[in-house]
Amino acid sequence: MSSPASRERLGLLLGFIGMAIFGGTLPATRIAVAEIDPIALTALRTAIAGLCSLALVLVLRRPLPPRALWPQLVVAMLCVAVLFPLLMSMGMQRVDASHGGVVLGVLPIATALVAVAITHERPRPLFWIASVAGAGLVIAFALRQGGGALVAGDLFLFAxxxxxxxxxxxxxxxxxxxxxxxxxxxxxxxxxxxxxxxxVLTMPADISHIALKPWLGLLYVALFSQWIGFFAWNAGLAMGGIARVSQIQLLQPFVTFALAAFFNDETITLQIVLFAAAVVVTVAISTRTRAKAAPSVPQRNREPPQLAAS
Incomplete structure (x- = not known):
């Protein structure tokens, strides 16, 4: 039987693996959309991951979710499995993966804001200050990169x-x-x-004209970003504790930068790193402040932290 310390270390490792997998989402998507249409990429990635999921729940004989949960599942499905990958792919057609890493770095704050609205929490003023600061930094970064105007890629990423x-x-x-x-x-x-x-409807007519790298990018986002990454991340949270493991997500933009430089030949400027670091600070402040603001909420009812891109 493993000791609590070894279980926690394994949880941290699994959390890091999950974070690293999600950190590769933007670079892999950028490679894939070079030759695969964003609509086809979204459909294929979701279908591949969905078939793997179907096989898993059938093998494990998992019962259908209770009927009362289906409306929430449908909303989550439309957002996580359809709209997010589609809009993100359209953004990756137009801007670099490193640029997207900064913009999507504010996603934990956005998720916290939605959760606050759903649960009717009343976070401390510092939460709101950090949230506004994080959003302001991302908008300022996008404007600076776009020469004073928001480009189409930014609008897709914001959406x-x-x-x-x-x-x-x-x-x-x-x-x-x-x-x-x-x-x-x-x-x-x-x-x-x-x-x-x-x-089926959006499958490229002549797949032989698509190079190997875009197919590998598709397989990565389908199997790892859309599916396996969640297993590692959620297992890490359960084994290592949400408070400790969730802090690993702060490294994700920098993993994206490293992978974008290596696989996409992107130049990571000091400006990109500084903006990302500033956004990470606001994310850390907002998430920690929100956690302290609602101590009465049972741990099992708090949503686990979600990563910036999946």
Whole structure:
């Protein structure tokens, strides 16, 4: 039987693996959309992950979720499995992965804001200050990178942050009713009636003209970003504790930068790193302040932290 210390170390390791997997989402998407249309990429990634999820729940003989949870599952499905990957892919057609890493770095704040609205919490003023500061930093970064104007890629990324925040907040509430891996699996299974027909209809006419790298990018976002990453992240939270493991997510933008430099040949400027670091600080302040503001909420009913891109 493992000791509590070894269990916690394993939880930290699994949390880091989950964070690193999600850190590769933007670089992999950037590679994939070079030759695969964003609509086709979204449909294929969700269909592949959905079929894997269906096989898993059938093998493990998991019962269908209670009928009362289906409305929340449908909302989470539309946001997490359809709109977020589609909007994010459209953004990655137009801006670098490192740029997207800064913009999506504010997603934990956006998710917290939605969760606060859903649960009617009353966070301390510092939470709101940090949230506004984080959003302001991201907008300032986008304006500076766009020469004083927001480019289309930024608008798609901002929209992806909004829908992902809603989806993550609802899926977070569902984790109080079932394990995290089951939540994402059922979300993807529910999406199959949409994703499979969409994948068939949008499949590139001549797949032989698509190089190997975009296919590998598709497989990465389908199997790892959309599915396996959630298993590692949720297992890490359960084994290592939400308070400790959730702090690992602060490293995610920098993992994205490193992978974008290596796989996408992007130049990571000092400006990008500084803006990302500032956003990370606001995320850390807002999440910690919110946690301290609601000590009466039972731990099992709090949504687990969600990562910036999945």
């Amino acid at each position: 992806s942050v909004a829908v992902a925040a809603i989806g993550y907040a609802f899926s977070g509430r569902l984790t109080s009713q079932m394990p995290g891996w089951e939540v994402i699996s059922w979300i993807l299974v529910i999406a199959l009636p949409l994703s499979i027909p969409a994948a």
